[in-house]
Amino acid sequence: MKRKGIKILVWVLLSASLFMVGQTFVSTAYKAVTQQVNPECLFNADYASSDDLSNVARSIISELNFWQQDAADKPEFTTTPSLFHYYAANGSREITNSDNMVKADYLKQKFHYVLDVPADVNGAKTENTFRNVGADPVGNGKLYMSIPAETIAGWQKTWTQNRIYLEHQLLLILLWGLISLAFLVYIVIAAGRKAGDDQLHLLAVDRWYTEFLLALFVSLCVIFAYLFAGAFNSYYVFHWEELTPEAIGFSVAMATGVFMLSLMVMMPLIRKIKAGTFISGSLSYRILRRCWIAVKKTVLGLRSFFDGSAYKEHLLTKRLFRSQTVYILGSAGLLLFCVILSAASYSAFPVFLFIVLELIITWWYVAGNKKTYSEINEGYVESLKEQVKSENTKTALITNVSHDLKTPLTSIITYVDLLSNEEGLSDTAKDYVNIIAGKAERLKHIVSDLFDLSKSVSGNIPLEMDVLDMRTLMEQTLADMKDPIENSGHTLKTSLGQGTATIFSDGKKLYRVFQNIIDNALKYSLAGSRIFIDLTSTDGKVKVTIKNTAGYEMNFTEEEILQRFTRGDQSRSGDGSGLGLSIAESFTQSCGGTFQLDIDGDQFKVTVEFSTVETVGKESV
Numbered sequence: 001m002k003r004k005g006i007k008i009l010v011w012v013l014l015s016a017s018l019f020m021v022g023q024t025f026v027s028t029a030y031k032a033v034t035q036q037v038n039p040e041c042l043f044n045a046d047y048a049s050s051d052d053l054s055n056v057a058r059s060i061i062s063e064l065n066f067w068q069q070d071a072a073d074k075p076e077f078t079t080t081p082s083l084f085h086y087y088a089a090n091g092s093r094e095i096t097n098s099d100n101m102v103k104a105d106y107l108k109q110k111f112h113y114v115l116d117v118p119a120d121v122n123g124a125k126t127e128n129t130f131r132n133v134g135a136d137p138v139g140n141g142k143l144y145m146s147i148p149a150e151t152i153a154g155w156q157k158t159w160t161q162n163r164i165y166l167e168h169q170l171l172l173i174l175l176w177g178l179i180s181l182a183f184l185v186y187i188v189i190a191a192g193r194k195a196g197d198d199q200l201h202l203l204a205v206d207r208w209y210t211e212f213l214l215a216l217f218v219s220l221c222v223i224f225a226y227l228f229a230g231a232f233n234s235y236y237v238f239h240w241e242e243l244t245p246e247a248i249g250f251s252v253a254m255a256t257g258v259f260m261l262s263l264m265v266m267m268p269l270i271r272k273i274k275a276g277t278f279i280s281g282s283l284s285y286r287i288l289r290r291c292w293i294a295v296k297k298t299v300l301g302l303r304s305f306f307d308g309s310a311y312k313e314h315l316l317t318k319r320l321f322r323s324q325t326v327y328i329l330g331s332a333g334l335l336l337f338c339v340i341l342s343a344a345s346y347s348a349f350p351v352f353l354f355i356v357l358e359l360i361i362t363w364w365y366v367a368g369n370k371k372t373y374s375e376i377n378e379g380y381v382e383s384l385k386e387q388v389k390s391e392n393t394k395t396a397l398i399t400n401v402s403h404d405l406k407t408p409l410t411s412i413i414t415y416v417d418l419l420s421n422e423e424g425l426s427d428t429a430k431d432y433v434n435i436i437a438g439k440a441e442r443l444k445h446i447v448s449d450l451f452d453l454s455k456s457v458s459g460n461i462p463l464e465m466d467v468l469d470m471r472t473l474m475e476q477t478l479a480d481m482k483d484p485i486e487n488s489g490h491t492l493k494t495s496l497g498q499g500t501a502t503i504f505s506d507g508k509k510l511y512r513v514f515q516n517i518i519d520n521a522l523k524y525s526l527a528g529s530r531i532f533i534d535l536t537s538t539d540g541k542v543k544v545t546i547k548n549t550a551g552y553e554m555n556f557t558e559e560e561i562l563q564r565f566t567r568g569d570q571s572r573s574g575d576g577s578g579l580g581l582s583i584a585e586s587f588t589q590s591c592g593g594t595f596q597l598d599i600d601g602d603q604f605k606v607t608v609e610f611s612t613v614e615t616v617g618k619e620s621v
Contacts (some may be wrong), residue, residue: 007190014183015260022252028169030248035161042170047159048111048152049131057130059112060145064088065096066139083151085109090141100298101144110145116142187263193269200275206268210282213268220262224255276358323372328364331358394399413440463506463590468612470501470510470542477514488522490548494533501537505591513587516580517546519605526551526602540612547605554604558597581606 031037038052047053063075068090075095085106087096090338100104106112107127108275114127127443128134272278279285419425420433474496478485485492521531525548532547561581581597584606588595593610 003110007187008592010183010186010190011260014180014187015256015265017176017183018259018576019178021173021180021512023249024169024176024255026248026252028166028173032166038159039166041159041163041261042166043158043165044353047156049603050159051131052132052159053111053147053152053155056132057111057113057145057147059086061133061143064095064143064145070142084147086143086146087144088142095183103142103144104144106144110146110149111152113148114144117520119130132596135557145611149274151486166331177203182265187267188270200271202271203268206271207281208268210269210278211284213265213272217262217265217269219259220265223261224258248434285533297479323365323368327361330361334361357604374481386475413437464508465504467502467504468510469500470503470537470544470610471496471535472511473507473543474514474533477511477518478533481515481518484519484522488525489528490525491521491530492533493530496533497537498536499537501535501542502613503542503592503593504613505610509587509591513584513591514546514585515542515607517608521604522545522547523548524548524552524604535614538586541609543607545605545607547603550604554599556599558599560596584608 001116032039034323039051040052041047042051044050059078063077064086065088067075068088081097085098085101087098087106089102103114103116105135106114112127113130113133116125126134164618192202211535267280268416279493334354334357341353355616398487416433416437420430420437425433474494478492478494487566518531525531529549529551532545536545537544585595585597588608591610593608596607598605
């Protein structure tokens with residue numbers, strides 16, 4: 001079963017277990033009230049020493065004492081009179097339910113209360129076997145009461161039965177409570193998780209403000225408390241004598257439903273806590289944060305507003321900053337002066353004077369800045385022209401030099417080839433000829449790369465744009481580079497996906513791009529390490545990523561390594577001109593793609609991205 005199905009099942013089981021907790025609790029409370037089950041039996045198994053027995057005795061004695069004070073009334077005992085013996089007298093009046101019993105008979109009973117006040121004695125003489133029971137003597141009255149052993153035995157039996165019943169019900173409540181707690185712990189742990197994925201997945205509701213979710217959760221908890229209390233509190237909802245099991249079940253079901261809703265509202269709060277956005281996702285935090293940022297910017301702005309140290313070495317910007325400072329301070333000082341003058345003279349003339357002077361200062365400020373802006377623009381345009389001219393000159397020089405080098409270089413390679421075929425050369429001479437041939441061939445590649453790079457940068461490179469499949473191009477490139485890959489000692493891990501990834505570009509130029517990138521990875525990767533090549537096609541983009549681990553310390557930035565003639569490993573003296581990545585970047589951009597290089601520790605990653613044919617077609621439309 002999938003995790004989603006398990007979550008749903010756990011929610012259902014949690015609802016059922018919570019219902020059983022509430023149903024058992026309310027039913028137990030209902031029986032305790034209607035059948036007068038005293039919870040004290042849970043803590044005291046001996047009824048004879050219980051507070052309940054003392055309360056019964058106190059009630060009987062209170063009724064008898066009340067009768068002594070007002071003989072017109074008869075005692076109204078809450079306990080059936082046949083279960084105990086009593087005698088009360090006050091002067092000539094007396095009342096009893098045991099005519100044959102005298103004081104000695106009451107004293108013989110294990111549980112008795114005897115209050116005898118003779119007429120010539122001021123203090124009461126009391127014999128009492130009940131705890132915390134007493135009565136005030138009335139005149140020369142007498143008050144005898146005893147509870148037979150058989151009555152105590154009957155009450156003890158009921159007391160024990162009630163104790164067993166409450167223990168059983170509490171055990172059920174505890175059991176269902178532990179089951180509910182286990183389900184709740186699972187739900188909390190599984191919140192935001194999916195099978196086979198360790199990431200935290202947030203929902204749209206998790207982006208709600210924390211205060212709103214808390215208010216909703218507290219409101220549902222209040223409703224739950226009211227409904228649950230109403231299930232067994234006759235003061236708020238109904239009378240116990242009118243309560244039925246169906247009414248209890250309905251009320252508990254309603255309370256359970258509200259409680260489950262409150263748990264569902266609590267889930268976004270739990271996911272917020274897991275994601276660390278409980279505080280940052282609140283409206284209060286965002287308001288306070290924006291206020292703090294505004295205050296911080298204001299303070300920093302005021303500090304830097306009058307700081308002109310950055311303009312000391314630049315004449316024009318220094319002049320602008322100086323005029324700005326004079327304008328602000330002059331306007332502020334003029335305003336303060338006019339306010340003081342107005343308050344002192346009780347006249348509106350200073351306000352008019354302030355307006356006139358402020359206009360003069362503003363005109364001076366704008367006129368001075370306008371002249372400076374013109375000078376800045378002229379300098380910028382002149383600098384831009386010089387930069388373009390320098391770049392064009394550099395490109396033209398590289399193109400001409402590359403072109404001029406081709407003819408003599410071709411002759412050198414030709415004569416070296418002829419020389420190597422001459423007979424009678426010594427072994428030493430042959431070694432020298434081979435070295436010259438290798439260096440000449442390397443120089444030929446450098447000149448060719450330089451020539452191609454200069455044409456690409458200048459925009460004069462010829463392009464043969466057509467629809468092509470990026471996956472097929474990558475497979476062809478890897479197949480053509482099979483020998484250098486096998487000889488490198490590195491392992492290539494490729495993931496080119498399935499289907500086609502059609503783009504609109506120049507296949508020959510892109511072939512050169514990937515050849516240079518892979519060749520760079522083969523040369524500079526850590527010995528025996530793996531090189532990863534991934535191709536993905538999503539959202540109208542085809543992306544090729546080539547990653548490798550460098551075998552040297554990369555103490556350079558992405559911008560530096562893409563410069564011409566820059567080599568990453570300065571200790572290498574073999575092949576490599578430092579133009580490979582520059583050519584790859586230039587060719588990619590000329591073909592309409594993007595080239596991105598990322599360095600993370602020892603990881604070297606190059607990403608080449610193109611829009612698919614369908615995306616290019618939509619954009620052109």
